[in-house]
């Protein structure tokens with residue numbers, strides 16, 4: 398393996414640490430020379446809950462942001478071109494790696510955060526984010542062309558938002574196909590390298606005002622905080638290209654949050670149901686497309702969710718990627 402290959406391998410490993418819906422890791426990377434081609438993997442799409450691939454492309458956007466950040470850590474400049482390509486529907490982006498300057502302190506800090514970031518579904522400290530931290534996180538979304546709309550505990554619309562979250566979750570729980578998808582990808586066996594293991598699903602919330610997702614297989618239950626900051630990530634449009642933008646913005650938000658020791662978890666069933674998604678937009682008087690609903694706050698460090706070995710989802714110089722979904726070795 399030459400020096401460039403070693404750098405590319407590190408970039409691919411960092412990219413695959415990205416968050417993805419139910420840890421489906423719905424991406425495939427192909428490397429030819431100095432160009433990485435990123436495609437969505439429809440075999441890992443939630444065809445019932447995510448029929449248009451919105452969450453799949455948000456996940457791929459997060460992968461792309463990590464790849465860009467890790468490239469800068471290697472003193473490479475990523476030259477990125479994002480879809481669409483009518484001739485190649487699954488194409489998400491190409492990223493050419495050019496020689497670049499050594500990373501500055503901000504770039505280094507962001508790249509270190511990649512390995513530290515985890516979703517946290519345990520109760521947070523019962524307090525909102527400090528204003529300066531929230532501003533830095535909002536700037537992160539803006540830097541990637543998206544908007545992060547805070548929903549603070551004092552805001553009257555918050556109760557309505559949480560009502561919609563619960564409504565969407567109840568509807569999904571009554572829908573056999575939605576239930577089947579959730580059960581296939583959560584509380585997964587120890588030998589799986591994708592999906593979310595039971596131990597990381599977090600307890601079921603006992604209180605109504607908990608800003609956290611209810612899973613079908615949560616182990617145990619607990620009182621959750623009521624006063625953490627919630628936030629909605631939104632994009633101007635709602636096309637596949639906007640979903641990739643949302644994914645890149647999501648990961649920049651999460652990495653900046655990580656540099657402030659802030660964790661996030663998500664409640665996205667409300668965005669999978671077209672009616673509750675529409676209602677959410679109305680309740681918040683949002684003049685943009687809602688893409689991710691999260692809570693942000695302080696919790697203990699948690700173990701990482703497993704990942705497929707990077708080499709199984711990446712092909713180099715024409716060798717096709719394979720993605721068997723089971724931990725190797």
Ligand SMILES: Cc1cc2nc3c(=O)[nH]c(=O)nc-3n(C[C@H](O)[C@H](O)[C@H](O)COP(=O)(O)O)c2cc1C
Nearest residue numbers: 416417418419420452455515516610663664665702
């Ligand atoms: C589009 C998208 C939707 C998600 N929806 C939820 C959700 O509703 N609830 C949740 O707890 N996590 C959600 N997640 C987080 C994933 O479950 C998480 O990223 C994955 O399990 C990998 O774990 P990690 O983030 O700790 O690396 C979502 C992530 C993405 C990218």
